[in-house]
Amino acid sequence: MNPPHPKKPAVTKHSKQRDRIYDIVRGTRSHPTAEWVHEEVRRSMPRVSLGTVYRNLHVLALQGRVMELDFGDGSRHYDAFTDEHYHFVCERCGSVQDLDIPPFADLNDRVSSSVSGIVRSHRLVFVGVCSSCQQHQ
Amino acid sequence: MNPPHPKKPAVTKHSKQRDRIYDIVRGTRSHPTAEWVHEEVRRSMPRVSLGTVYRNLHVLALQGRVMELDFGDGSRHYDAFTDEHYHFVCERCGSVQDLDIPPFADLNDRVSSSVSGIVRSHRLVFVGVCSSCQQHQ
DNA sequence: ATACATGCAAATCATTTGCGCAGTC
DNA sequence: GACTGCGCAAATGATTTGCATGTAT
Numbered sequence: 001m002n003p004p005h006p007k008k009p010a011v012t013k014h015s016k017q018r019d020r021i022y023d024i025v026r027g028t029r030s031h032p033t034a035e036w037v038h039e040e041v042r043r044s045m046p047r048v049s050l051g052t053v054y055r056n057l058h059v060l061a062l063q064g065r066v067m068e069l070d071f072g073d074g075s076r077h078y079d080a081f082t083d084e085h086y087h088f089v090c091e092r093c094g095s096v097q098d099l100d101i102p103p104f105a106d107l108n109d110r111v112s113s114s115v116s117g118i119v120r121s122h123r124l125v126f127v128g129v130c131s132s133c134q135q136h137q
Numbered sequence: 138m139n140p141p142h143p144k145k146p147a148v149t150k151h152s153k154q155r156d157r158i159y160d161i162v163r164g165t166r167s168h169p170t171a172e173w174v175h176e177e178v179r180r181s182m183p184r185v186s187l188g189t190v191y192r193n194l195h196v197l198a199l200q201g202r203v204m205e206l207d208f209g210d211g212s213r214h215y216d217a218f219t220d221e222h223y224h225f226v227c228e229r230c231g232s233v234q235d236l237d238i239p240p241f242a243d244l245n246d247r248v249s250s251s252v253s254g255i256v257r258s259h260r261l262v263f264v265g266v267c268s269s270c271q272q273h274q
Numbered sequence: 275a276t277a278c279a280t281g282c283a284a285a286t287c288a289t290t291t292g293c294g295c296a297g298t299c
Numbered sequence: 300g301a302c303t304g305c306g307c308a309a310a311t312g313a314t315t316t317g318c319a320t321g322t323a324t
Contacts, residue, residue: 013298013303034289049306054289056304070209072260074314075288088252100251104244108263114237115225117267123209124261126245130254150278150323171314186281191314193279211289212313 017041017048018056025057025066026080031087031096033075071096071125090130097130154178154185155193162194162203163217168224168233170212208233208262227267234267 024040025032032040038053057078060066069077071089077096086099108119161177162169169177175190194215197203206214208226214233223236245256 015297015304017305047306049308050288051290051307052305055291058290059304070207072207072209086248088248088254088256090254091257097252097254099248101248104247107241107261110241111223111225111236111238111263115234115263115265117225117227117234117269117271118265119225119263120228120265122261122263124244124259126248126252126256126259128252128255128257132254134254152279152323154280184281186283188282188315189280192316195315 015056017045017052018059020045020048021053021056022060022065022080025060025078029081029098031069031077031079033077035075037078069096086124086126088126088128088130090133091127092129092133095130095132099126152193154182154189155196157182157185158190158193159197159202159217162197162215166218166235168206168214168216170214172212174215206233223261223263225263225265225267227270228264229266229270232267232269236263 020041021037024037030036034050034053034057037057038048038050041048041053057066057068061068061078064082066078066080067082069079069087071077071087071094073089073094079098081098084103086101086103088097088099089095104124107122107124112119157178158174161174167173171187171190171194174194175185175187178185178190194203194205198205198215201219203215203217204219206216206224208214208224208231210226210231216235218235221240223238223240225234225236226232241261244259244261249256
């Protein structure tokens with residue numbers, strides 16, 4: 001009934017596509033979406049499909065080389081800076097900034113008594129107006 | 138060039154459907170999705186469409202009677218407790234708890250110096266394992 | 275009477291997946 | 300050669316929208 005060898009996650013071989021995708025995410029601070037990465041990849045490898053981009057971004061996330069971010073704007077963003085850090089999102093233009101401050105280690109403790117369960121982590125995103133949008137209005 | 142009367146957002150008349158949808162959201166602490174609300178509404182009004190549920194949830198959000206929440210699980214959640222408060226999401230079962238503590242007023246200030254722009258608000262969600270999931274394993 | 279609201283179905287949007295072929299180990 | 304990864308296109312899932320008709324004011 002069970003397969004003789006359980007299916008491994010594999011993720012072994014590497015590919016030019018994956019290398020390129022990783023380079024592109026690593027080469028920007030814009031926290032791009034899969035769509036944007038796809039457009040960039042296509043500049044040098046025009047036949048790469050969007051599905052391949054999604055698949056590889058997911059593989060890279062499993063490998064811990066990129067992190068997947070959800071800012072609630074409808075599409076997922078990717079970040080090659082995988083050290084734990086917070087983000088600031090501009091409510092006008094949607095741009096994202098990395099925050100250079102260390103994570104607030106005390107937050108989980110500050111709420112643990114009002115949760116029935118164990119608090120393991122938190123997601124914190126700051127929202128406001130970026131300096132560029134302030135100037136343009 | 139301009140229409141004689143600018144199109145108002147309106148949102149005036151009320152409907153049995155909207156009343157029912159609001160009652161259902163107000164009557165639960167489960168932070169339901171539109172899908173769940175739809176199933177509930179149908180118990181008393183079987184012909185209500187999912188589109189109507191979405192439209193009315195959005196209207197209620199504009200009116201400030203419900204709030205829309207995104208926990209990154211793929212679907213939007215709705216909450217009739219509109220006072221500012223944080224949530225705790227179980228990473229195993231996806232259940233959501235309201236936190237009874239006041240928002241951390243100091244957070245925005247703690248990061249404002251490392252943001253180029255103005256920090257107006259933050260989104261904070263705590264993640265962990267709820268007591269029910271702890272027991273079941 | 276005049277809008278706004280509804281039900282239905284089709285359209286969108288982001289993301290995922292099945293499949294036959296190509297590339298890597 | 301055995302498998303993993305790719306390109307393509309179709310499938311999925313959540314949400315939105317166009318339209319003809321119903322309903323509240």
